[in-house]
Amino acid sequence: MVNAVGDARLFIESNVILKLANDAVLKAIPNDSKKYSVLRISNASNVAVIGGTIEGERYGHSGDIGEWGMGIWIGEGAEHVTISGVTAAKMWGDGFYIQGANDVKLCYVNADNNRRQGLSIIQVNGLEIKSSIFQNTHGTRPSAGIDIEPDNDEQHVATVRIRDSQFLNNAGPGIVVVGKKSVVSNIEITRNKFFGNLHPLTVKGACGRENATYDTEQLGGGSFAYVDVTELVIAKNKCLRPRGHRQ
DSSP states (O other), X not given: OBOOSGGGSEEOOTTEEEEOOTTOEEEBOOOOOSEEXXXXXXXXXXXXXXXXXXXXXXXXXOOOSOOEEEEEEEOTTOEEEEEESOEEESOSSEEEEEEEEEEEEEESOEEESOSSEEEEEEEEEEEEEESOEEEOOOSSTTOEEEEEOOSSTTOOEEEEEEESOEEESOSSOSEEEEOSSSOEEEEEEEXXXXXXXXXXXXXXXXXXXXXXTTOEEEESOSSOXXXXXXXXXXXXXXXXXXXXXXX
């Protein structure tokens, strides 16, 4: 049991490998905070977290506001980070959260039964996700397996590769890409399985695509399974909002 709120959170410093036994669990103590993280990586490089389970307190949460209770928060100044074989489950917010990082790898991870997202990608340069599972996300919108969505003009998402992964039974899309507020570029989605999601893929604000700026495009319904055998590549330039555009 760990305190996930404020300065009591667990932090990992540079050049550290945290390896958990397969049945080890780091579980958040129930709290009423609208924002927390069980494990945080920021201003650190050459870091790895391997194995075990990071468990939230969504069913014991004593507050009723906020949606930012995270499992592993990879934040500002983090680079050369690898998360491998880790399960992040039952978070008040997201299983995994990335904002302000460079060169991150998520391999064989499982985001299960989280309230807001399996993974939120807010700002990153260089992210590889492979052989992972994002499932059973539900509770508050958008309830996606993965949400790629910068929050403001200063945040960019570039060079993200998602491959050989599964998106299962999420209340929202399997993957949602939102490029309305800032630059989203070079997203490759290859050989993934989608089943039971609201939609497999939703793209909003696809800047740079002819006649599609700020439109929403949805790929299929959620009641079937398939593997995309060819690459979906989203390569966008800088988004410029037209005058009078309203969010």
